[in-house]
Amino acid sequence: MSGSLHAHPHASFLHTVAKPSRYLGGEYNQIVKDPGSVRASLCLAFPDLYDIGMSHLGTKILYKLINDDPELCAERAFAPWPDMEAALRERGLGILSLENWRPLADFDAVGFSLQYELNYSNVLTLLDLSQIPLRSADRADADPVILAGGPVATQPEPMAPFIDAFLIGDAEEQLPVVLHAIADARQDGVSRDELMLRLARIEGLYVPSLYDTAIDPRSDFEVVTGPRVEGIPKRPRRLIVEDLNRFPFPDDSPVAAAHAVFDRLSVEIARGCTEGCRFCQAGMIYRPVRERDPRQIIDTVLSAVEKNGFDEAGLTTLSTADYSCISPLISELTKELQKRKVSLSVASLRAYGLPESTLDEMSSYRAQGLTFAPEAGTQRMRDVVNKNVTEEDITTTARRVFERGWKRMKLYFMIGLPTEEDEDVRGIMKLGRRMKDIGGAYHGRSAGITVAVSSHVPKPHTPFQWVAMDSMQEIERKQDLLQDLARQWRLEFRRHDPRTSYLEGILGRGDRRV
Structure with missing residues (x-):
């Protein structure tokens, strides 16, 4: 029409x-x-x-x-x-x-x-x-x-x-x-x-x-x-596309007529995740890890930019840093996109362990999307959820990022994880304050830290699927504790509505009667 x-x-x-x-x-x-x-x-x-x-x-x-x-x-x-x-x-x-x-x-x-x-x-x-x-x-x-x-x-x-x-x-x-x-x-x-x-x-x-x-x-x-009838499977098998390269990512999708929340070209580079975080449903249901060919990714990105006129291109997967050749991929794409005056964003990119050269290239050309997801405020809790990152990894990478010109950082955390205590909750803002101190050493008051905290919703197919979820009252209490610390240390704090999280938990683990 x-x-x-x-x-x-x-x-x-x-x-x-x-x-x-x-x-x-x-x-x-x-x-x-x-x-x-x-x-x-x-x-x-x-x-x-x-x-x-x-x-x-x-x-x-x-x-x-x-x-x-x-x-x-x-x-x-x-x-x-x-x-x-x-x-x-x-x-x-x-x-x-x-x-x-x-x-x-x-x-x-x-x-x-x-x-x-x-x-x-x-x-x-x-x-x-x-x-x-x-x-x-x-x-x-x-x-x-x-x-x-x-x-x-x-x-x-x-x-x-x-x-x-x-x-x-x-x-x-x-x-x-x-x-x-x-x-x-x-x-x-x-x-x-x-x-x-x-x-x-x-x-x-x-x-x-x-x-x-x-x-x-x-x-x-x-x-x-x-x-109830013969000839159909007792338990349907989950479908897995073993070779993603058989289904090249489209380079000519419809371009939104109204503003889209992610108004940029996004290209999937892999499916699955190697991290094994115990709360993460996606990390479980998208196994095994499968990667797209880097040459195919580059060709798709450049072709889509030419066809659609985007001024920003993004690479996306559950854990971009675990893509086996992420550094050379970012390097080549950055060079090619720079010629076309197109910026590069990288979703779900853990900066921990990225080579200095990759960070240099990303900082030199309008690269967006560097975020940190410690998930928990203390090492004890990160060990509980199998989050394979230490506080030293986080602080060292923060210094590497801030010294290359980034002035803002976003940190993602969860509350309500199994065995969590108030000291673990306070640790979220303590870590945020450390990041702000590091950023301030490079950029003064212009350094900004956003601490985004969601509530843990136990999900099917995860190791935590049977654990109890925090009550709404307990979620609100922990959020108030975080809000007080955020005001005290002048950190930007974002939270989820506990009622929404609670309903998500009911629907996520419910049966046909819900």
């Missing part, structure tokens, strides 16, 4: 909502196919705002992958801002895809990427607005198949009543297979029950409606006891 406000089916009221460009489509590099010319159509429905979803790397990868198949098409939709949701409900209308302005109910499948437990309600909002029955059991043969994947889909039970099929793990290899299976079933005219059975036989798919559950007397959880 043209992306014109006046041509849009919702044109009569789009001008009354904030950022109507969120709903228009028509972005540069958008792919528009005739739905009638393909075997199956998928709407990639991201359960959050356009501003957030347009920065999501998984959506970019799957959008390109599906549209590269001439027999398939992928379009996009995002959760609306409350003003748009109210306007749609007032008029009895639903969310439309960005490419062809189609209702989600018209697609063969709708796929949700579940990145965060608190997005679950947005999944239900999008289904409800689209007049698709919320519960899988209530859907008819003509309704689209509702798929879900992403990191929190590795604990699918809270959303099991609403999702037809979960794709567990890396989706690149099997998602096209799933869509062709849906097309075959439509062509064969089979019932929805038969379609679900066919999907359940595809490796990596979990179809909750085909599995029995029972209350476990020891834990009082509703647990999956096994398949």
Whole structure:
């Protein structure tokens, strides 16, 4: 579609909502196919705002992958801002895809990427607005198949009543297979029950409606006891793309028409993490570590910069510093991007152990994104969570960073970790104060330290999955303790809402009854 406000089916009221460009489509590099010319159509429905979803790397990868198949098409939709949701409900209308302005109910499948437990309600909002029955059991043969994947889909039970099929793990290899299976079933005219059975036989798919559950007397959880039909796996296997280079990162993704939260080119350089932090779900579920070829990364970054006009390029993975040739990669990219007047940011980069030459290159050319994640304020707690960094590593690297011109540093910590005591909590701000003292020695009062503290939420598939979470009152007490120290030592302090963390914990470890 043209992306014109006046041509849009919702044109009569789009001008009354904030950022109507969120709903228009028509972005540069958008792919528009005739739905009638393909075997199956998928709407990639991201359960959050356009501003957030347009920065999501998984959506970019799957959008390109599906549209590269001439027999398939992928379009996009995002959760609306409350003003748009109210306007749609007032008029009895639903969310439309960005490419062809189609209702989600018209697609063969709708796929949700579940990145965060608190997005679950947005999944239900999008289904409800689209007049698709919320519960899988209530859907008819003509309704689209509702798929879900992403990191929190590795604990699918809270959303099991609403999702037809979960794709567990890396989706690149099997998602096209799933869509062709849906097309075959439509062509064969089979019932929805038969379609679900066919999907359940595809490796990596979990179809909750085909599995029995029972209350476990020891834990009082509703647990999956096994398949209720023959021919499907007792426990679906997590999918792993062993060679990421078979699926090159796209260099021509749609460019956001409205401001995106990460308004830059981002390229995945690896998947998985070697660190083994005991609280980190991503570090567990994305194993093993797989790296993209550095030459492919460089070619993708430079090609994407040329095609899309970004003035900042970013490298991203769970632990960028552990990429096996990160220093030469940064060195070559910095030189090439400098020629193009494009800056480089490096996400999740632990500066500990980086060569002097790499820090010199990054500091000489607008490099962004150096952060520290000690996670705990004392060495005892860092040992408990298996965070492989010492205070000497942190302070030494801080000196190396500040002496090269950086004036601000951000430190990430957690409270509520197992065995934590008040002295460990105080240690967070004590470490922040040490960093400020080091920065002040180089830059005086212009040196700034931000201490960002989240609350530990025990996650499935981690060594801490069964530990108790701090109560909201205890989280608030610890936050107040940190706030007092931050004021005393003039540190910028950022915290999470404990109610949000508590709800995340309930949804993250809940069963089908939540």
